Amino acid sequence: MTKHHSYKIKSYINASHAVRWASGVGQKHTHTWEIVCELHTVDKMVAFFDIEKHLHEALDELSGKFLNDLPEFATVNPTVENVTEYLFDKIDRTLRENGAQLMRIEVSDSPIRAYCIDVTDRD
Template sequence: MTSYINASHAVRWEGGMGKEHMHTWAVICEIHVNNDRMVRFDAIEEELKEVSANVSGKFLNTVPPFDRINPTLENLTTYFFQVITDILRKSNAVLTRLEIGESPTRFYCITLR
């Protein structure tokens, strides 16, 4: 499943914070079903839309948990991996890979091994 989120962020550095800038974040999920039952992808997509709505159109630095942790590509991917894993668990599915990109050439990936 692939979705997109428009949101801005500014990376925090030791000496301060970078300039706020916008991205269209690509979110690519690979999902494995734990059994032979049919998975309601429409239900999963609706729950994922709710997660996206929490950050869509916002300045990530002001949205929990990124008001406390640096809103880097790596931290965003780690956060979404945890949240999506919890959502899919209810549907007897497993997130096996999550890839988030902030540009066509810059992606970060977490793979379940």
């Protein structure tokens, strides 16, 4: 049996977006986005303050913003799926630079649904 140790950190940001459809752009609206990150660390114990600091550096770029105006979403539709992909890449890169790896991310723009990305193998 192999044990896998992980930490789960939950964060919230407020950001607005307007989804682009074939027929045009939807109405601008704001969400309180819930971001749940599960991360694997090299050591069994980490300083949560340091990990949370790096996590929030990535999230702060979106907090309080109209996502459609950001360069990352100029041509990419700011749907929950695409926001999750963007956050996974950004957060995983930041965590890897600091001794951790993102194993799972869940991003919710509603209390009743979330989009998730899981890593099935560890580097």
